[in-house]
Amino acid sequence: MPMARPSPNPPEETATASDLTPASLTLVSIPGETPEDADTYWYSNVYQGDRLAQLTPRSVVLGAVIGVLTCATNLYVGLKTGMAFGVAITAALLAHASHGLARRVAPGVAGRPLSPLETCSAQTVASAAGYATGGALVSVQGAWLIVTGQHPSPIILLAWTFLLSALGVLFAVPFKRRLVDHEQLPFASGTAAATTIRALHGTDPDASVRLRMLGLGGAVAGVVTFVRDGLGRLPMALPFPGGLGGISLERLGFGLETSLLPLGAGALLGPRVTTSLWLGAILLHGVVAPRLLGAGLVSDKEEPFLAWSVWPGAAALTVASLVHFAWDARVLRRGFQGLFSRRASAPHPVDAVQVPRRWWLAGVALLAPGAVVVAHVGFGVPVGHAALAVALSFLLCFISCRVAGETDAAPVGALSQVTQVTYGMLLPNNVQANLATAGITVNAASASADLLTDLKTGHLLGANPRRLFLAQLLGTLVGALAAVPLFFLLVPERAVLGSEQFPAPAAFVTAGMARVLAMGLDSLGPITRSAVLWAAVAAAVLAVAERLLPVRASRWVPSPLGMALACLLTPSYALCLFLGGAATAVVGRARPALSERRLVPLSAGLIAGEGLVGVAIVLWRTLW
Numbered sequence: 214m215p216m217a218r219p220s221p222n223p224p225e226e227t228a229t230a231s232d233l234t235p236a237s238l239t240l241v242s243i244p245g246e247t248p249e250d251a252d253t254y255w256y257s258n259v260y261q262g263d264r265l266a267q268l269t270p271r272s273v274v275l276g277a278v279i280g281v282l283t284c285a286t287n288l289y290v291g292l293k294t295g296m297a298f299g300v301a302i303t304a305a306l307l308a309h310a311s312h313g314l315a316r317r318v319a320p321g322v323a324g325r326p327l328s329p330l331e332t333c334s335a336q337t338v339a340s341a342a343g344y345a346t347g348g349a350l351v352s353v354q355g356a357w358l359i360v361t362g363q364h365p366s367p368i369i370l371l372a373w374t375f376l377l378s379a380l381g382v383l384f385a386v387p388f389k390r391r392l393v394d395h396e397q398l399p400f401a402s403g404t405a406a407a408t409t410i411r412a413l414h415g416t417d418p419d420a421s422v423r424l425r426m427l428g429l430g431g432a433v434a435g436v437v438t439f440v441r442d443g444l445g446r447l448p449m450a451l452p453f454p455g456g457l458g459g460i461s462l463e464r465l466g467f468g469l470e471t472s473l474l475p476l477g478a479g480a481l482l483g484p485r486v487t488t489s490l491w492l493g494a495i496l497l498h499g500v501v502a503p504r505l506l507g508a509g510l511v512s513d514k515e516e517p518f519l520a521w522s523v524w525p526g527a528a529a530l531t532v533a534s535l536v537h538f539a540w541d542a543r544v545l546r547r548g549f550q551g552l553f554s555r556r557a558s559a560p561h562p563v564d565a566v567q568v569p570r571r572w573w574l575a576g577v578a579l580l581a582p583g584a585v586v587v588a589h590v591g592f593g594v595p596v597g598h599a600a601l602a603v604a605l606s607f608l609l610c611f612i613s614c615r616v617a618g619e620t621d622a623a624p625v626g627a628l629s630q631v632t633q634v635t636y637g638m639l640l641p642n643n644v645q646a647n648l649a650t651a652g653i654t655v656n657a658a659s660a661s662a663d664l665l666t667d668l669k670t671g672h673l674l675g676a677n678p679r680r681l682f683l684a685q686l687l688g689t690l691v692g693a694l695a696a697v698p699l700f701f702l703l704v705p706e707r708a709v710l711g712s713e714q715f716p717a718p719a720a721f722v723t724a725g726m727a728r729v730l731a732m733g734l735d736s737l738g739p740i741t742r743s744a745v746l747w748a749a750v751a752a753a754v755l756a757v758a759e760r761l762l763p764v765r766a767s768r769w770v771p772s773p774l775g776m777a778l779a780c781l782l783t784p785s786y787a788l789c790l791f792l793g794g795a796a797t798a799v800v801g802r803a804r805p806a807l808s809e810r811r812l813v814p815l816s817a818g819l820i821a822g823e824g825l826v827g828v829a830i831v832l833w834r835t836l837w
């Protein structure tokens with residue numbers, strides 16, 4: 214059936230939730246036997262970017278305000294704990310609630326209710342500003358201050374933060390069609406955000422059920438988070454009794470997390486990835502760790518065992534993703550042909566709403582040289598090496614996007630070590646260049662994964678992808694303008710880092726890694742080098758088996774990315790993810806209809822509830 218080409222400048226219509234297509238309110242995957250079939254179904258039944266207002270001034274302003282708040286929160290939490298909150302679901306809820314309040318207080322100013330796609334745009338701006346932009350400040354720039362004793366100039370750091378984050382957004386564009394549209398990777402936070410927005414806007418008979426489940430999950434997770442983090446009445450994990458190989462299970466990290474967020478994330482990720490992750494945790498922490506710790510080959514007295522296991526984890530993530538990258542070369546080449554092609558007509562009508570090739574080419578042509586110049590002028594990286602770091606980051610962005618799609622965790626710390634190892638060999642004994650090039654990877658990889666997470670939300674809601682791309686770019690600008698001054702305000706000098714106020718664990722770990730890796734892989738011990746080799750081989754074998762075996766057999770092959778991620782997480786956290794994935798498998802087999810109506814919104818609520826209450830607790834403690 215022929216499909217009309219979308220108008221380039223659709224009017225901001227006032228369609229209500231009852232006018233939304235049923236598919237955009239229910240589907241968590243797009244049906245179709247081939248990628249072309251899925252594209253056709255999405256374009257005909259889900260896409261509504263030309264019917265509803267999307268990237269409006271009020272959605273941008275609302276997202277920017279929320280993004281500044283969450284940016285401040287994540288910067289503070291990062292300096293305290295080294296962690297950051299994902300803000301996609303939180304931003305969607307805050308946008309909807311704050312605009313609803315504005316309509317009650319000043320209805321003439323606030324205007325009509327936000328459309329689902331306006332909420333999605335506000336969430337995208339806020340997510341880019343609050344999560345993807347400032348991560349490198351906490352780790353890499355904090356490490357730079359530790360190593361050098363001084364900040365770079367504010368202008369340099371502002372340009373550095375924005376250029377690399379915006380470049381990461383551009384780097385993700387060629388991967389969107391493959392990972393989001395065709396493979397339909399879960400991107401659990403993106404799926405949860407779409408489910409949240411649907412529950413807030415839906416009016417069909419099942420909408421009230423989804424909204425109640427969303428609220429139930431949010432309330433339960435919020436209460437648990439308040440009792441644990443606010444009142445201090447609940448530990449982060451309940452350790453298991455007993456031991457393995459003479460090492461207690463508590464020391465090995467086995468226990469039950471009191472956080473419900475990984476339970477919800479695991480339910481959205483599904484059983485295969487979470488089972489692989491738990492299997493990896495059992496092998497690493499239940500078999501390898503007791504032997505190494507018991508024999509004294511690895512010590513956890515000064516730093517946790519995860520500080521060692523990150524090395525084989527980074528190797529496995531990188532190798533498995535490179536295998537997928539090589540296998541997808543033909544498909545990715547088609548995506549690049551769409552960007553570089555001179556043909557006036559797109560091969561499929563859905564391509565007309567994707568990011569135009571002239572935007573991508575102009576953006577890369579402008580931002581990549583700008584990043585190289587800032588790396589050279591501001592951080593002393595030789596021009597050729599800076600250009601190589603930018604090119605390497607493009608490949609690492611693909612790895613970050615794929616891992617985030619399958620596991621809902623962008624492994625930017627592990628990927629930055631790939632860059633650090635590379636420059637430990639290319640520029641030995643140059644700690645500053647090692648840190649600067651790692652910063653390129655961290656900024657770009659974070660922004661790439663965040664863009665595809667937001668595009669996953671938009672894809673399920675039927676949003677126009679190119680407008681979400683613009684919203685993401687606007688968010689990176691807002692985030693840079695907010696995060697850099699806040700960083701200078703919170704960390705005026707070197708003495709602040711490592712203090713009781715700001716322990717800055719991520720900054721000290723990054724600085725230590727840079728000092729070690731500036732010496733090259735030879736500085737690693739023989740046990741670590743052996744673990745890196747075996748992890749790389751195992752990941753390659755599993756990744757190839759995924760591709761070569763028939764579908765019925767390949768689904769029983771453990772996910773190499775899931776198993777690799779176990780090297781970066783505590784086993785208690787991996788167990789919660791597994792329990793969530795197991796719940797999805799049981800419910801999906803026993804009552805398939807309940808999965809979409811109840812389990813998905815309940816899982817989204819668990820993620821949203823902990824995120825909202827966690828942010829509120831941090832803000833309360835910061836202000837009072």
